[in-house]
Amino acid sequence: MIESEVARRSLIRAVRPDRYSESLLERLVTSHDLAPMPKVAALAFKMMPDAVIRPKEAEEVAEVIQIANSWDIPVTPRGGGSWGFGGAVPNNGGVLLDMTSMDKIISLDAERGIVRVQPGVVWLRLDEWLRRRGYFVPYYPSSAPGATIGGWISTGGVGVGSYKYGAARDNVRSLQVVLPSGRIIDTAHISDSKHPSQFDLTSFFIGSEGSLGIVTSIDLQVYPDPEAFFPASYSFANMDMAYNALAKISEARLKPYHVAFVDDNTFRFLRAMGREAPEVGGMINLVFEGQKAKVDEELKFFDALMTSIGGKRESDAVSHHEWMERSYELRTKKLGTGAVIGEALVPIGETAAVARETLQLVKKMKMSLAVNGYLIDRGTVAFLPYYLTDERRWIKSISSLSFVKKFLDISNAHGGRGVGLGLFMANNVRAMRDVNTVKLLRKIKYDIDPHGRVNGGKTVELKLRFGIRVGPRLFRAGMNALAILKRMYPRDKYDRPVPGGFPGGEHP
Amino acid sequence: MGPADIKKVLTECSDRKQPVVTATSEILQTHSWHNIPGAVIIDLSRMNAVRIDLQRRLALVGPGAKFSSLVSEAQKAGLAPEMEAAACLDFTFADWAHESLRMLSTSNSGVDGILRNIKVTAPGMDYQTGFDSFPANGGGYDLTKLFLSSKMSLGVPSEFAIPLRPVPEIAMKRICKFDNAESAISAGAQVSRSGYARSVKLKSNGFDEMLAAGKTQKQSKADCLLVIRVEGTKPLIDAGMNFIDGVMAKSSGKTVEDKPDIPMIVDPLSINPAVWPLGICSVDTKALPYLLKGILDISKRSNRAFEYTVSDVTPTSSVLIPLIQGPYSKELLGAIGTYLADSRVALRGNPNWNPILGDARAVSRVDIVKGIKKLVDPNMILNPHVMEVF
Secondary structure: OOOOHHHHHHHHHHOOHHHEEOOHHHHHHOOOOOOOOOHHHHHOOEOOOOEEEOOOOHHHHHHHHHHHHHHOOOEEEEOOOOOOOOOOOOOEOOEEEEHHHOOOEEEEEOOOOEEEEOOOOEHHHHHHHHHOOOEEOOOEOOOOOOOEHHHHHHOOOOOEOHHHHOOHHHHEEEEEEEOOOOOEEEOOOHHHOOOOOOOOOHHHHOOOOOOOOEEEEEEEEOEEOOOEEEEEEEEEOOHHHHHHHHHHHHHOOOOOOEEEEEEHHHHHHHHHOOOOOOOOOEEEEEEEEEOHHHHHHHHHHHHHHHHHOOOEEOOHHHHHHHHHHHHOOOHHHHHOOEEEEOOEEEEHHHHHHHHHHHHHHHHHOOOOEEEEEEEEEOOEEEEEEEEEEOOOOHHHHHHHOHHHHHHHHHHHHOOOEEOOOOOOOHHHHHHHOOHHHHHHHHHHHHHHOOOOOEOOOOOOOOEOOOOOEOOHHHHHHHHHHHHHHHHHOOOOOOOOOOOOOOOOOOOO | OOHHHHHHHHHHHHHHOOOEEEEOOOOOOOOOHHHOOOOEEEEOOOOOOEEEEOOOOEEEEOOOOEHHHHHHHHHHOOEEEOOEEOOOEOOEHHHHHHOOOOOEEOOOOOHHHHOOEEEEEOOOOEEEOOOOOOOOOOOOOOOHHHHHOOOOOOOEEEEEEEEEEEOOOEEEEEEEEEOOHHHHHHHHHHHHHHOOEEEEEEEEOOHHHHHHHOOOOOOOOOOEEEEEEEEEOHHHHHHHHHHHHHHHHHOOOEEEEEEEOOOOOEOHHHOOOOEEEOOOEEEEHHHHHHHHHHHHHHHHHHOOOEEEEEEOOOOOEEEEEEEEEOOOOHHHHHHHHHHHHHHHHHHHOOHHHOHHHOOHHHHHHHHHHHHHHHHHOOOOOEOHHHHHOO
């Protein structure tokens, strides 16, 4: 509840009564994201907002921020909540801006191929809207059916199609942002958008996880609907061969549209759920798009390459199925009651080593894990291991969270880094950037947001609910303690047994 | 000179509040540092090392290194940079950084695809704008584009991290002639969108002659050349060329030449010293024909020929670089400079982009930059003329 009645009334007036809520249900729903956070986390963070506000226009966002500034109320922007690092979760209550209400597709400039959208538009809806007009958006998160455009851009935006079309920052031409002061800016003009001049701020706000301002409109580069689109899946006897195939693809002179991989454990999980899944050691999914002649040539080229390194081309039906499953990698969480994802960017040559050490870690921590991922450029793999968890057993569940930190330590040791920071991984910024740069980033945050009200205490620093900053040592010690606790527990059990078990033979 | 030396100079000058300017190769008329009295000049030309990191497929390049050095070092390892020297001129990376990389053709990728990280020394602190090995997503704030668009007012670059790719099996260049820029730009945008082309550039018919031989026409002509680079395997190139044929058949363009592409990179100091780039102008591609028409009008009025190149023709925005061969008067240079500046403002049609006019949104935007400038350069000594504009 917002304590001051005057502040409460001002906030209601800034939007409309039907777009202001203090209902327990709405506050509960917005108090977590994809990661299941146990109740005990409330000791450290006040993740439940005091009010949920659904703005419709940038001016409303600006007014809410100005009121929040007057009454010292924290503000947290939230998109689809489909990330797992707590970036869209309050760390000290306050107002939660549910940006899914800003869901207008404003305009399409067909000549330039630029679509202007509000941040709450869901990727899948934008793609469907564009396809009806002869265009498509070739880059999007794997969580496209639920993730919003503003949310993904705030996390930096690598995902499906990044291998060919780049990350979000390569395709966002301009942003409208409400600053923590309540003032509104445009980050770049269309004529400078691809070739920056005059202090281009677009990339600066992309990936800032909503901590520098709240994005209220986005200009995205979109492309004509391709003449041909073709997925082709290749199975391998084991994952080492599949990781080698990723390296070979990245060295090739041609580029597919998308390159993804799925490990054998994913298929075992699926079979345990009673779904049909191929019995293979691993799978590489390639996707080609563009002019038909170009797609034909690329397919021929990669078919020869994959066959030469031990890949077996799967049927068109399997390939199509794998492509359609790209947004449902966590289907298997029904085996537990939830799943937690670790996300890291790993140098392509280190992928097999990171995978091997991750499996050893999992064995020690008595967990079950599967891995999928994709190439985001010629040198980098987005490596996404996920483990199943049972949130009903909260001590076991919270101690399992230490896996994410331990996994990131493995990837860091191999020259990799985490995909994002948010709330839970904010201290990881020290492992990603050098000391001076981290100091500068913090100074920038406080220069733009002197009181740290807009999504504060995250991304470049970790702050608890009482404004206490937690350094990486304390965080590391806490995670180590949780990891030891997890090892003391018996091996994880799930509602349904997994046929054949997992590496380490953990399943009863 | 290395980063440690730069640090010493900057610290000393910051203590004394003495202005510091970074000198690049002095061939761009857009530099305005000559007019800062008492400034210490940091010459980056000797920081010209190029290191190739084979494992990470990365080039680590000093600000004084020329683009041709990068290409030749990468080639030795069977690799190539993602970027091309759009204006054919072999500038140093300090030059490119000063001009926001706008003279580098990036084909279908943005700055991220061609440049990852810049190590920066500033009076207040050293920092890195992004990551050497990864795209700068979700790891704190990305400062790369901001640095590139700051005309080195946010620090002195000491190293650029540039991703490399395999050298293509075959690369072909197709040159198509058009009698007017409007049709050429429209065709170029279509080809750019198709995904077949590695790069699409436009240049006036006399551009190469002026650049290479110093010959010039009496008056600018309307005809121009679209230069399309296609690369990959032989069948892919054939498919690309067929597509371009289709586009040309629907426009007024005629293919005049197909040849294996060896990108021309000319040392600016080796060309006729009287040839000058008059400015580097990011423009909305839609407005480009209008700008080029205006340049032709000035040419007619002054009875002097201008040549031009347009790097990276895309459906969204392009970069126009007009050139002139001397002798020329200040009035003439002023006329075209003013025309380009005025056109940019007029064509934007949006006063948000004129902070000088006091628009609130532009002022807020500039305030962010000024705040960051104060953090990295508390006494505002580094390239102070850039911020003074605002």
